[in-house]
Every structure is written in structure tokens, then in C-alpha cells.
Amino acid sequence: MELILLIAVVVIAVLAYRSYRRTQLQTKQRDEVTSAELESVKRTADEDITKFGEELQDLDLDMVGKDLGDGARQDYQRALDSYESAKSAVAQVTAADQIKHVIEILEDGRYAMACVRARVNNEPLPQRRPSCFFNPQHGPSVEDVTWAPAGGAPREVPACAADAERVRAGADPDIRKVMVGPQRVPYWQAGPAYAPYAQGMFGALGGVMTGMFIGTMLGGMFAGGGYGDMAGGGFEGGDGGGDMGGDGGDGGGFDFSEDPGGGDMGGGDFGDFGGFDF
Template sequence: MCTDLLRPAGPQPAATPRRLHRALALGAASAALLCGTAAPAAAAGSPGQKIADALRRSPVYVDPSLASAVDAGQQRELAAQIQRTRLPIRVALVPLVEGDSWGGKPEQLAEVVHDRMGGGPAILVTLGEYPEDISAREWPSDAHQAFHAAASVYFQKDMKGAGPAKRVARAIDIIKAGNGDAVYARATADLDAPKPTPDPAGAADAKAASGPGSPVVRLLSLVVGPVLLLAAVGLLLRRRSRLRDLSTPFALPRSVFAAARHSDEAGVRDRAAEEVVRLGEEARGAQGEPAAVERALDAYAAAGTVLDRARGVPDLAGVFALVAEGRAALSGAAAALPPCFFHPLHGPAVRRIPWRPLGRREQLRVAACETCLRAIRTRRAPEVLTDRRDGHPVPYFEVPAEDSLWAATGYGSLLHGPDDSLAARVQRGDFTRSRD
């Protein structure tokens, strides 16, 4: 590679032999110098190494572009706070944008800096991927519940509009307390809580009582308000019903998924076996289009194959996905959504959403259930089904596709068009090859 430095970049003017010899000698010396020093210099000057070196001198590093947001006095206060915790906390406040050295991802920044610092137990607090958000990563994972400790700050009402220094300080306090999971649960509890039903009639009465108004206006408020409210509620219910009709026709009841999800592996296996038997009965007794019945029978046979050779919950979740595929065929719903990509035991998906796997540039469109959809919209990590790789639990989709039919297909989310199916892939041996 270093010899490339001696090659002319384009057409060169003619030179005398003596001048050419001198130029080549000078070029060779320069190339040797560059080849001996360029790589170490590049490593030493890399952004990750620069931050790591700074964190060896002080537990707080602030990028110069953020110096006005976190001034020197605030940096000293954070450093003193970290020292009092007696925990291996480091703070690296660096602006994150798409296309930067970290791909705009706080977890990538944390991994690089942790590696440059030599690894070992550590907690690294950074800015988050979104405005007014911060992130934390720790090694070993979840030792101090740092991830949720940092994530909870975004949802705490008294932190709205607070600067990065105050938000980081709050996260450090929660990390020190070691109860980040509980704090996060409290901070996000109202996200799923039903909102109080507005009372237009009461509002109209209050308005009338506080100022002049004609009896006709008050009467109209009493009558029209509830009517509009009922119309809005009816519209919402019809919309939800339409979504369910489009996405989960003839699919497994949610109660089946819920019961399986909260069982141990033996319980999941029993539930899966029951649903396979039921699908077979429904397919054999179906009076629909022959091609659809055949697809359902193929799904039934494939589900039986997977059930017989299932090694754990990820395979058993595949059985449920195949049963759902068979029932969708019986219903004639060619556009039915597969189970939730993130955790198929959550049950049927409600829509597809864009999603980009960590460390990859391409964006996928995956099917998500209501729970995971709500988590992603509120910038929470959805619950993910895990598999084992090299003896460690990992998200099932991080297993190499050649070793897992479920990673390759996302339980149906990543199939290639209407002619592709889980049943067809099982039939051609994709599942059994990954088991051997």
C-alpha cells in the first residue's frame, strides 16, 4: 500500500535521469517516513482516542462546540459529583448528527470510547440521539441500571427545558441510587394511562357561570358538546376496528399470545402444539378456495416440522408465526400483517414502521404491535425476543441469517413479496439446515 505513494498521480513532464533519480530518492524517503508514522498518528488523532485521552485526565469531556452550553464551572461541578459517587462514571458530551464518526448513535460513541480506554467496568454518559435527551451505557450491562436512569430524565417534568449539565447531573444521581428501572417506570407511567374524558357540558357551564351568556348558547353547549364527543369517540373506535380488520383477519386471538408469552418454555410449547392441531382441523374442514386451503395446509405441515425440532422459545415463536400465516391464508387476507417483528409473542402487528438495525445504514420496514409502536414513538426501546449466540443472549435478529430462519425473515416481516412465505422456506429446508 505504501508503494502507491511512489506512483505518479497522472501524466508527468519529462525529466532528466539525474533529476528523476533525485526525485525518486526523495519520494522513497518521504514514503518510508509516512508509512512508519501515519497509522499511529491517525490512531492517536482519531475522535474516539481524543475523547478517551481527555477522560483519563478528567471524568468530564465537553466538545468545544458545547462549551457555552456546559461551561467550565459546570464541568467542575459534574466532575466533583462523579467523584462523590465512587463509581466509574465518565461523561462525554459530543453533538451527535447523522453521518458523523458515530453514525449519530450514542451507543456507537460509547462503545468506541470505552474500547479506546481499555475496556473494563465503566459507565459512560453521553448526549442522546434526540434533542434534550441523554444516554448512558455501562459495562457490565445493567450493573447500576444506567440506561434507564439516563432515559428517565427526558420524561421528568421538572427537567423540561433544563440544560445538559442539569440533566446529566440528575442522571448521575439516579445512577448512584441504583434504581433507574423504577424511576423510568414512574416517569413513563402516564404515557399509557387513559386521559380523562373531556366534559364539554361542564366546560360550557363553567364558562357561562364566569361571564355573561344567553340561555340558548348554554343549551346548545349542553346538547352539541356531548354529540360531538360521541361522534369523535365513534370515529376513533371505527378507525381502530378498521385497523384490526385489515391487519389481523382470522389471526390468533391476542389471549393466545399473552398466555404463551407469560408461560415458561414448556407452557409455550404446549400452547404452540394446541394451535398447530387447531390449524390442521380448520384447514381440513375449510370450504374456501383450493389454493388458499393448500397454503394453509403447507403452513400446518411447516409448523409441525418446527414444533418437532424446536430448541427454545425463538423456534416456538416461529410455530405461532406459521399458524398465523396459515390462518391468514384461510381468511383470504393476502395483505395480513405478520406477528410483531420485535417480539412475535406480543401478537399481531398493527402496521409497518421504518426501522434501522444498529450498525447498518439500510432502513427496513417491519411490522410492529401496538405496544412496540408506542414504545418507539416515545423513544423507548421495545421489548425484544432474545436468542443465544456464543452462549450469550442477544436480540434474535442479531443472529446470522444463515444460522436462523427467524433472523432471516423477522418472523414474516422481512419476506420478499407475496410469493415468499415462512412455510415455503421451511419446506425448502431453511429451518432444518439452521438446526443441524
């Protein structure tokens, strides 16, 4: 009996120590997001916001002279509000994990804009889906495709129509790349500062994305494990991450070899979106 109690005490002590080490490592990784990395991810978010604003201008021109119903007007106003809110939010970012909120605002605006187009064209409202995995600037995905980089394991990822077609044809998708030092790399390989950026797009998918990212930088994050225990090259997940929580990841990026389980555009103001008659 005493031996069983002793074993139980040892097990509890080991688990407590591992939890403590995991917390310490999470804090260490957060602190290691440099000011240059923070500026990089802010610039990336700012570019996305600017791109969204340009698409709003294009939408405004496309809608000139068309009869808009109340639903389309409301969705368009929601998209405009998202654009302004995202600009304001990114200007106030002082830590990498705050980028998640900026991207969530932008995601809502992208969906609202897709709803405007659907309403005006008398089409069903689009399903609420995450952005295209390959390039978030492409807007909401329309389907999941099986994809693997050279030498990597295949897995399901959400894709826009154009990238889904490219993948099915055996061509390379249009991947969003960002500057890391002297080179451009896919955003998912850009280091811990970009983990909240991805969370803003995919965190709501919870367990689905956890399965996709097993063995990768974001595997533990989508399981609710924050940065996780990277000592063995993987993560020790926490409790299920349905609320898009968590704070980052290993600067090594996604390791797609594991088995599955442009310049600063500023985000400036845009002109009069005059095509809609409110």
C-alpha cells in the first residue's frame, strides 16, 4: 500500500514539474518574439488589410447601377466597418498575440463581402469557411483539398477555387510568402510571431485543424497548448482549443514531413465607396 502511495506521489510530482516546464517554455517563447518579428507580422496584416480595401473598391465599382436589397447593404456596411476596425486594431498592436484579433476582424469582413456578391447575383449565401490556407488574401475557402509540399505528407487544407484547381491539376498553389531576414518564405514557416496570425484564420476550427497540424508548429496551439513542449520536436497539447486561444509556436514553422493525425502597403485610407446607394 505504501509503495502504491509512493508511486502515486512520484507520478504527480513528475506531472507537476512537466506542467511547470511547459509554462516556463511558453513564457520564454513569447519573450523571444523580437521587435523585428513583430513588425514583420504587423506589416503582413497591414498588407492584408490594404488588399481587402482594394477589393472593396472593386466591389463598389462592380455594384454601380445594380439594385441592392437591405441584406446586401447591411453586409456591405459590415465589410466597410471591418476594414476600418482592422486598420485601427493593427495600429494598436504591441504584442504578437494581438494580431489574432486583427485577423479575426478581417475574416469577418471578407465573409461579409462574399455575402454581398452572393446576394447581388441572386446566389445562395456562402458557407462560413476559413480563408484559403495557401494565401489568406484570396478570401474565404470554398472546399478542402488534399495537398502536400515536396517530400511531405498529404493532408486536407481549405482552399479557394483557384488554388483548389491548381492543386488538382498538379500545379503549385499561390502561396502567401513573407519576408524573414533576406528571403521570402510561406507564412507558416515564418516563426512564432505568425502563429497568432494563423490562429485568427483557423483557430475556430479547433480539433479539425489540430488533426491537420499534428507534428507541426501549430499542432499544440490548436489543441489549446499554446507554444507547447518543443523539446522533442512536437507539442504536448493542452485542453481542446475551441476559442482560438494560444500564443504562438516554434520558429521552425510547420514540419510537413511529419505524418498527419510584398512590401509594406500601409493600410491607408480609401476613397469614396460611392457605388452603393445607402
